[in-house]
Amino acid sequence: MAVYTDVSDEELAAFVAGYDIGQVLSVKGIAEGVENSNFLLHTERGFYILTLYEKRVRQDDLPFFIGLMDHLARRGIICPEPVRMTSGETLGRLAGRPAAIVTFLDGIWVKRPTATHCRGVGSALAAFHKAGADFPIQRPNNLSLSGWRPLFEQAGDAADRVAAGLTDRTATALAELERDWPTGLPQGVIHADLFPDNVFFIGTKLSGLIDFYFACNDALAYDLAICLNAWCFEADGAFNLTKGQALIDGYEAQRTLTPAEVAALPILCRGSALRFMLTRLVDWLNVPPGALVKPKDPLEYDRKLAFHRRVSDARDYGLRR
Amino acid sequence: MAVYTDVSDEELAAFVAGYDIGQVLSVKGIAEGVENSNFLLHTERGFYILTLYEKRVRQDDLPFFIGLMDHLARRGIICPEPVRMTSGETLGRLAGRPAAIVTFLDGIWVKRPTATHCRGVGSALAAFHKAGADFPIQRPNNLSLSGWRPLFEQAGDAADRVAAGLTDRTATALAELERDWPTGLPQGVIHADLFPDNVFFIGTKLSGLIDFYFACNDALAYDLAICLNAWCFEADGAFNLTKGQALIDGYEAQRTLTPAEVAALPILCRGSALRFMLTRLVDWLNVPPGALVKPKDPLEYDRKLAFHRRVSDARDYGLRR
CATH class of the missing domain: 3.30.200.20 (Phosphorylase Kinase; domain 1)
Structure with missing residues (x-):
C-alpha cells in the first residue's frame, strides 16, 4: 500500500x-x-x-x-x-x-476464496492463456528454474535462521527440480502472479484480472501450478481437493491440458512453491529494522513444497480423468 | 495518509x-x-x-x-x-x-493558492458561518485559550531544543494572550482547520469543504484569523497582502465583520498562530524514532506569530475600510 x-x-x-x-x-x-x-x-x-x-x-x-x-x-x-x-x-x-x-x-479481491471462486479463476486463467497466444512481445521468466539457484545463494545459510533444516531441504528440492524440470510443454504468456489479490469478483462472479507486472513467457501449465498453490490451500496448510478440482475443471472448460502437462503438474507445483518460498525468504532476510510492512512468510511455501513432494499424480490435485 | x-x-x-x-x-x-x-x-x-x-x-x-x-x-x-x-x-x-x-x-486541494483561491475561501468561510448559525449541537473549542498553557507545559523546556529562545518567546506571547484575549465577539460554529488541504477546487472554482473534525463553537472571527495564517503567507514567510485582501473581501461579501471583530483581528491572528505552533511543537517533540510521517514545522508558526506581534490594525491584513 x-x-x-x-x-x-x-x-x-x-x-x-x-x-x-x-x-x-x-x-x-x-x-x-x-x-x-x-x-x-x-x-x-x-x-x-x-x-x-x-x-x-x-x-x-x-x-x-x-x-x-x-x-x-x-x-x-x-x-x-x-x-x-x-x-x-x-x-x-x-x-x-x-x-x-x-x-x-470494479470488483473486490476475495480474502477467503470458495470452490466457486476457484472455478472462475481457472476459467479466466485459460481464457488469458488463449488470448495471449498471439501477443507479439516476448519477456523471459527470470523467476523460473534458472533464477532459483541465485536466489537460494543470496539467502545462503541464513535460511536456517528462519527454520531449522530449511537450507538442506531447499538444496535437495532445488537439485531435484534442476534434474527433472520439464521442457517442451506448451508455452505462452503467463500471468505468473495470479494470487487472490489480483483477481476481482463481484459476489461470486469474476469481474477482472489485474497486476500484470510479473507476466512473461513460460509453460502455460506452470501458471496453473502457481494458482493451485495460491488458491487451493487452507489457512491450516491443508490442500483443499474440492478447490483444486474446481480450479482445474474451470481451466479445462476453456483449454484442455495436454498429457505432457498433466504428467508435469506435480513437478510444476513443486517448482512454483519453491519460487515463492525463495523470493519470500530473500525478502524476509532483507527486511529493514522498523519496517512497517510485514513480509510474507516463506515457510508457508516450504510447507506447500513438502506437500507437493508427496504428490505423484495430477489427480491428487483434483484432475478428474 | x-x-x-x-x-x-x-x-x-x-x-x-x-x-x-x-x-x-x-x-x-x-x-x-x-x-x-x-x-x-x-x-x-x-x-x-x-x-x-x-x-x-x-x-x-x-x-x-x-x-x-x-x-x-x-x-x-x-x-x-x-x-x-x-x-x-x-x-x-x-x-x-x-x-x-x-x-x-470532486475537487483537488491547491498546493499554491492564488488571491482568487483566497477570495473563494473567504466567501465559503462566511457562508459556512451563516449556515451553521442554527446548528443545535454545541462543542467547545478545547484548542483555544484555555488549551494553550497545558500544551506549552507539555512541551516544557524541550521547546528550546527546537529553536533557541522559543520557550521565552512563547511564554511572553502566551501571557499577553491570556491578559488580552477578547470576549463577547460574535460566536458560532467554526471550522477551525480550514487549511488548503481541506478546501477543494476545480480550476479556480471552490468545489467543497472537507474535514470538519476540529469544528467547534468559538468566535467567528477566530476562524478568519486561522485562514489568514493558513492561506496568506508565502513559502518564504512573507505575508501576502493581496491574498489577505482577497480573503477578507471574500468573507465580507457574505458577512460584514463587526467593529469589535475588526479591532480583535490582530490578537486573534496571534492566538491562532500560537495554537498551531503549540500543537505542532508537541507533535514534533513526540515523533517516534523511525516514523515515516514527517511532522509539520512548528517554527513556521513561530515566525507567523512574530509577524502578528508587529501588527496593530486589521488593515495590515488587507481590510479595506
Whole structure:
C-alpha cells in the first residue's frame, strides 16, 4: 500500500491534457500496490487509475506489460485497459517517472476464496492463456528454474535462521527440480502472479484480472501450478481437493491440458512453491529494522513444497480423468 | 495518509446492506486523512467515501461532526453529505469502529493558492458561518485559550531544543494572550482547520469543504484569523497582502465583520498562530524514532506569530475600510 511520488496539480493537468478524457475533477492516492504509486483519477469522462512506475519495475519491460493489457482487453479479457493519448501512445512520463492511465475496474479481491471462486479463476486463467497466444512481445521468466539457484545463494545459510533444516531441504528440492524440470510443454504468456489479490469478483462472479507486472513467457501449465498453490490451500496448510478440482475443471472448460502437462503438474507445483518460498525468504532476510510492512512468510511455501513432494499424480490435485 | 483498519468483505457487505445504495462494486483504501481510515466506495448507486473513526476521534463528538455535515449540506454548503441508513441513522459501526458513509466530493486541494483561491475561501468561510448559525449541537473549542498553557507545559523546556529562545518567546506571547484575549465577539460554529488541504477546487472554482473534525463553537472571527495564517503567507514567510485582501473581501461579501471583530483581528491572528505552533511543537517533540510521517514545522508558526506581534490594525491584513 503506497503512494511514493507526489504529483503537482500543474504536472497532472499537463499530463491529462495529452488524453481525450476531459479535465481532472479529483485525484486520490490509493493504498494499493507495493511496487508503484497508484491514484484514483476522476475526470469529466469517468474514473481511471493513474499509475506511476517506480524504480522496482524495469522501464524496458513496460511496453510488454502495458501492451499486454491492451492486447488482452481487445480480446475480451476483463482487465485494466490502457487509455491512449491523442498521440496514440499508452505510456507517458509524469513527475519524472513512466506513467500510464488505465480504465477503472470494479470488483473486490476475495480474502477467503470458495470452490466457486476457484472455478472462475481457472476459467479466466485459460481464457488469458488463449488470448495471449498471439501477443507479439516476448519477456523471459527470470523467476523460473534458472533464477532459483541465485536466489537460494543470496539467502545462503541464513535460511536456517528462519527454520531449522530449511537450507538442506531447499538444496535437495532445488537439485531435484534442476534434474527433472520439464521442457517442451506448451508455452505462452503467463500471468505468473495470479494470487487472490489480483483477481476481482463481484459476489461470486469474476469481474477482472489485474497486476500484470510479473507476466512473461513460460509453460502455460506452470501458471496453473502457481494458482493451485495460491488458491487451493487452507489457512491450516491443508490442500483443499474440492478447490483444486474446481480450479482445474474451470481451466479445462476453456483449454484442455495436454498429457505432457498433466504428467508435469506435480513437478510444476513443486517448482512454483519453491519460487515463492525463495523470493519470500530473500525478502524476509532483507527486511529493514522498523519496517512497517510485514513480509510474507516463506515457510508457508516450504510447507506447500513438502506437500507437493508427496504428490505423484495430477489427480491428487483434483484432475478428474 | 493511512488505512488503519482492515474490513472484511462480509462485514462491509452487511454494513452497506443497511443503506439504500445497492451492492458494493469496489472499495479501495485511500491515502488521505491522518486521523481516520478512509475508503473510496463504489456501489450500484455511485461513488462514496467510507470513513472508519479511529481512536484519536472522540466518539462522543461524532454526532456533532456528522450532524454538522448533514446540517451544512442541507443549507447549500458543498461538503461531504452523510448518507442515511434505511433506519434513518447516519452513524453506524464497522470492524468494531464508528463508521459513516458520505457522498464523494470532486475537487483537488491547491498546493499554491492564488488571491482568487483566497477570495473563494473567504466567501465559503462566511457562508459556512451563516449556515451553521442554527446548528443545535454545541462543542467547545478545547484548542483555544484555555488549551494553550497545558500544551506549552507539555512541551516544557524541550521547546528550546527546537529553536533557541522559543520557550521565552512563547511564554511572553502566551501571557499577553491570556491578559488580552477578547470576549463577547460574535460566536458560532467554526471550522477551525480550514487549511488548503481541506478546501477543494476545480480550476479556480471552490468545489467543497472537507474535514470538519476540529469544528467547534468559538468566535467567528477566530476562524478568519486561522485562514489568514493558513492561506496568506508565502513559502518564504512573507505575508501576502493581496491574498489577505482577497480573503477578507471574500468573507465580507457574505458577512460584514463587526467593529469589535475588526479591532480583535490582530490578537486573534496571534492566538491562532500560537495554537498551531503549540500543537505542532508537541507533535514534533513526540515523533517516534523511525516514523515515516514527517511532522509539520512548528517554527513556521513561530515566525507567523512574530509577524502578528508587529501588527496593530486589521488593515495590515488587507481590510479595506
